[in-house]
Amino acid sequence: GQQVMQIPQYQHVQEGEDFTTYCNSSTTLSNIQWYKQRPGGHPVFLIQLVKSGEVKKQKRLTFQFGEAKKNSSLHITATQTTDVGTYFCAGSGGSQGNLIFGKGTKLSVKP
Amino acid sequence: SQTIHQWPATLVQPVGSPLSLECTVEGTSNPNLYWYRQAAGRGLQLLFYSVGIGQISSEVPQNLSASRPQDRQFILSSKKLLLSDSGFYLCAWSGLTVNNEQFFGPGTRLTVL
Numbered sequence: 559g560q561q562v563m564q565i566p567q568y569q570h571v572q573e574g575e576d577f578t579t580y581c582n583s584s585t586t587l588s589n590i591q592w593y594k595q596r597p598g599g600h601p602v603f604l605i606q607l608v609k610s611g612e613v614k615k616q617k618r619l620t621f622q623f624g625e626a627k628k629n630s631s632l633h634i635t636a637t638q639t640t641d642v643g644t645y646f647c648a649g650s651g652g653s654q655g656n657l658i659f660g661k662g663t664k665l666s667v668k669p
Numbered sequence: 670s671q672t673i674h675q676w677p678a679t680l681v682q683p684v685g686s687p688l689s690l691e692c693t694v695e696g697t698s699n700p701n702l703y704w705y706r707q708a709a710g711r712g713l714q715l716l717f718y719s720v721g722i723g724q725i726s727s728e729v730p731q732n733l734s735a736s737r738p739q740d741r742q743f744i745l746s747s748k749k750l751l752l753s754d755s756g757f758y759l760c761a762w763s764g765l766t767v768n769n770e771q772f773f774g775p776g777t778r779l780t781v782l
Contacts (some may be wrong), residue, residue, distance in 0.1 A: 591770055600759055600773040601713070646713065650768030655727075657768055661712035 560585050562659030574669050579635040579663035581647035589655065590623055590630040593646040601646060636640050636665050671696035675760050675774035682781055688747040690777050692760030695741065700762040702743040703771065704735055705750045707757040719743060750756075 561584045571577050581590065589608045593601040605614055607623035614621045620633045630649075634641055642662045643652060648657040672695045682688060694700050704716040714730045717735035725735050732751060734743045743760055757778050761771040 589768060600776050601771075603770045603772065606770055648771075652768065654719060655768055656715060657771065659713040659715075664710070 559659050560651055560655070562647060562658045562660045564646075564647055564663055566663055568664045568666075569623045570666045570668065571637050573639060574636050577637050577641070577665055579632050579645050579665075580630075580631045581632075581649070581660050583649050583658075584629045585629050587649040588627075588648055588652045588655075590627075591649065592621060592630075592632055592658075594656055595646065595662070596643040597615050599609065599643075634665075637665070639667050639669055641665060642667050671762075671772065672775040673760060673772060674745060675758075675777055677684060677687070677777060678775065679778045682750050682779065684752055684781055685722060685749045688745070688750050688779070689777075690709070690745040690758055690760075692743040692745075692774055693741055694743075697741070697762070699740060700764060701769075703761040703763070704745050704760040705749045705761065706744065707776075709756070713759070716745070718751055750781045752781050755779055 563582045565580050589606055591606045592604040595601045603622055605621050610613045610627050611625045612623040618635045622631045644662040646659050648659045650657050675691050693726055700721050703718045705713045706711050706716055709737040717725055717727055719725050719737045722737055733747050757776050759776045760774040763771045
């Protein structure tokens with residue numbers, strides 16, 4: 559069945575450093591979504607990418623969808639302590655297919 | 670605006686006891702509803718989803734069950750809890766198709782002793 563792999567599992571950075579998490583699917587995706595879960599909280603939707611090669615930015619966050627629609631990345635420039643949390647990608651093979659979540663990347667930021 | 674509620678927020682139950690977790694959504698009609706479980710420090714495991722009243726799809730065989738008695742109500746149940754049922758239970762909803770963005774409730778933290 560469809561699998562969504564996410565790496566790394568953990569990332570520890572110094573405040574001000576950049577951070578990237580990668581998401582790879584075993585099959586072509588119709589869309590890719592990114593969520594952020596703060597410690598003790600619930601996942602919150604960040605963004606959805608639909609088009610091949612799409613790039614979207616939200617302030618210091620840059621999201622990319624691969625040309626083959628099988629991979630995606632989230633890059634955070636100059637991390638801040640408020641970026642702490644677990645970032646999940648989630649992909650679907652189509653409108654009839656449920657979202658498959660990656661296992662997440664847990665980001666910790668040392669001030 | 671749409672809101673999603675879950676209760677209770679935390680629950681401690683003995684092994685073998687029953688379970689009932691409730692999720693309700695406000696401000697939308699015909700939502701797709703989901704139950705996830707998240708073990709400590711782990712990813713999201715989809716347990717059940719529902720595209721309409723009385724329609725339940727199970728993703729993982731287990732001793733849990735789900736029901737949707739009303740359009741905006743989703744219930745997760747168990748007749749006898751196991752230690753392995755401990756975890757963070759999240760309810761979510763989405764509109765239109767099941768691959769749309771999902772909006773999560775605050776979750777229920779269940780500890781089975």
